[in-house]
Amino acid sequence: MLKLGYKASAEQFGPRELLDFSRLAEEVGFDSVFVSDHFQPWKHTDGHAPNSLAWLGALGASTKRVVIGTSVATPTFRYHPSIVAQAFGTLGSMFPGRIVLGVGTGESLNEVPSTAMQWPGAKERRDRLREAIRLINTLWTEDRVTFEGQFYKTDRATIYDKPKEKVPIWVAASGPLAAAMAGQIAEGFICTSGKAAQLYHDLTAKVEEGLGKSGRSNAAVERMIEVKVSFDTDPQQAKELTRHWAALALSPEEKTGVEDPVEMERLADALPLDRAASRWIVSSDPDARLPSPRVPRPRPRPGALPKALRRAGPPPPPQGRRVKFSLPVCFDPSSRRKPGPTRPSPSRLKSGPRLSPGLRFRVACPRS
Numbered sequence: 001m002l003k004l005g006y007k008a009s010a011e012q013f014g015p016r017e018l019l020d021f022s023r024l025a026e027e028v029g030f031d032s033v034f035v036s037d038h039f040q041p042w043k044h045t046d047g048h049a050p051n052s053l054a055w056l057g058a059l060g061a062s063t064k065r066v067v068i069g070t071s072v073a074t075p076t077f078r079y080h081p082s083i084v085a086q087a088f089g090t091l092g093s094m095f096p097g098r099i100v101l102g103v104g105t106g107e108s109l110n111e112v113p114s115t116a117m118q119w120p121g122a123k124e125r126r127d128r129l130r131e132a133i134r135l136i137n138t139l140w141t142e143d144r145v146t147f148e149g150q151f152y153k154t155d156r157a158t159i160y161d162k163p164k165e166k167v168p169i170w171v172a173a174s175g176p177l178a179a180a181m182a183g184q185i186a187e188g189f190i191c192t193s194g195k196a197a198q199l200y201h202d203l204t205a206k207v208e209e210g211l212g213k214s215g216r217s218n219a220a221v222e223r224m225i226e227v228k229v230s231f232d233t234d235p236q237q238a239k240e241l242t243r244h245w246a247a248l249a250l251s252p253e254e255k256t257g258v259e260d261p262v263e264m265e266r267l268a269d270a271l272p273l274d275r276a277a278s279r280w281i282v283s284s285d286p287d288a289r290l291p292s293p294r295v296p297r298p299r300p301r302p303g304a305l306p307k308a309l310r311r312a313g314p315p316p317p318p319q320g321r322r323v324k325f326s327l328p329v330c331f332d333p334s335s336r337r338k339p340g341p342t343r344p345s346p347s348r349l350k351s352g353p354r355l356s357p358g359l360r361f362r363v364a365c366p367r368s
Contacts, residue, residue, distance in 0.1 A: 004031055006025035010037075012046075031066060032100075035055060037052035037072065039111070040109055042247035044264075053073075061094075067099070069099055075129070076105070077117060078115055081132035085136040085159055089140060093162070099163070119259075135149065169186050184214045191224070204223065228280045231282075233284055243276050249276050250264075255267075
């Protein structure tokens, strides 16, 4: 059965707005809220980049049920792994069973301006991530840790507020080697939508290959995919709304070495509209996006989802794969009433037809 979650895309909205949206997401029945962790946004004009660690503490205190976490943080450059271990140990202690640490190898747009470092190649970044995960797990389970790694060292370090329940670590991957790493050492795998279909078959196969090498079962790793959707009753407007996120359509070659949001925005603005929208599901008709009957449909509580969202669903995952999805919808915090004991009605969501591509729902399949 699918689990639905909300992606708080922190590059487009400020922290207070995102907190309101995320609280509403819990109230209307979503199961999780994940937030991006960027030092800088993709777009300088009207961009945002709140600190995810501080924001997650506020989110945990403002909600009661949803699973919360990063999608994703980089525990290897501007954050030392021991600081990430301390931060997520604290979050895990305060909100047991609700925290996920999503990690990735990082992007120069976030790491270089904040540290003035030389950006390393992909192999070093993967090696750093693997070592960082090992150190984080060690700090969560042992005291007075003296760690002598290739990249990181600690001297009799102790996390005094350890999580009583293991905080799962999910690894983001867009290539086969990182996907295999997820299967070998992580509790979850994250990818994003809008690329060639074969890639997702290849990545999930690599996750399973990693599981086999580590001697773990297929159920040991959660799968998540963030699916980007722009919806408007006017099809042209639905496409135009993707312009804010046009940088996502830039190729790795076009983005390599670009560490300035002003320059990234210039490159993105030069893209034709069709290319800017190429990584999005753009629709003016929810009936055109019904999932395959082979895919279990989520059963929201009465009133939990507006009719359009109950009818529209994510594209079906490959047969036999367990993946996760993310769909963008704009909430209007001014429509919120004070939380009460009853479930909110669908009318509490923004009544207009426009679903802005700044906000994304995350849809998760649980372990079988």
